[in-house]
Amino acid sequence: MRKKTLKIIGIILVVLSGVIFIFSKTKRITPLSWAHNEVNKSMFFATAINGYDPVAYITVNKAIEGDESYSYKWNDATWFFASEENKNTFKENPEKYTPQYGGFCAFAVSKGFTANSNPNVFELIDGKAYFFADESVKTKWLGSKKENLQLSEKNWN
Template sequence: MLQKLIFTLLTIFSLISFAYTQDEGKYLVNVNKQGVILDGYDAVSLRDGDVKKGLSTITSTYHGAVYRFSSEANKTRFDADPAMYEPAFGGFCAYGVATGSLVGIDLSTYDTSFQNLNIYNYDKSIARKWKKDP
């Protein structure tokens, strides 16, 4: 069990260091072709437990990803503390990152119970595995 934990932590730290290229100041994030993260859903509303699609007219950019918001109020909240709303692991599946893969996410797997991070997983069965052994 301890070896598995050490391996998982080393994998996560390796991917995190890979995800940030210091030379270019770029982050590896799960975005679409337009550079939009979270499939265009409002990160603030997700954090509040609501699922709202963001508008293409209300946006902010953080760590190379475009965030969309359903209201100016949510944009203001995000801009005040973007790290609070940023998805962990660049918006990739948490379980996938822990096992060395960069895969997409299902927004219905959203969870903040692990160290108050914004965690997403590939699907609900993977989310259950993550909760069992993060």
């Protein structure tokens, strides 16, 4: 009876570990102390920031979906743009237009891990785009903006 119970517990632990692993991969959740991607990109296609145009955040303060016909590979990811002009602008200075923390949720980074973000939930601070998973974590993070910026920078670097 004891062997059977241990076997069942072992199987449950293996299945549970698999479920947790799959969940963390699909939600792009990783502790920052582990190796993590520099850019928030899709698991199978390496599409950066869920296919949104990084230049539009800075130039028009809007989340605009990019178009596959205006794509550019940089930093192990494929970036999409709304226009050829935005693509060329990005190519000239990618660091200027790349969202902070690679487009991962800034709230999560302040807590020491990466998490996927919603490209429609962002804040421009000093000409840089910060992404968030949802409005509630954005509000929390902005509530202590100075401290969270410092924490996020410390954790990311």
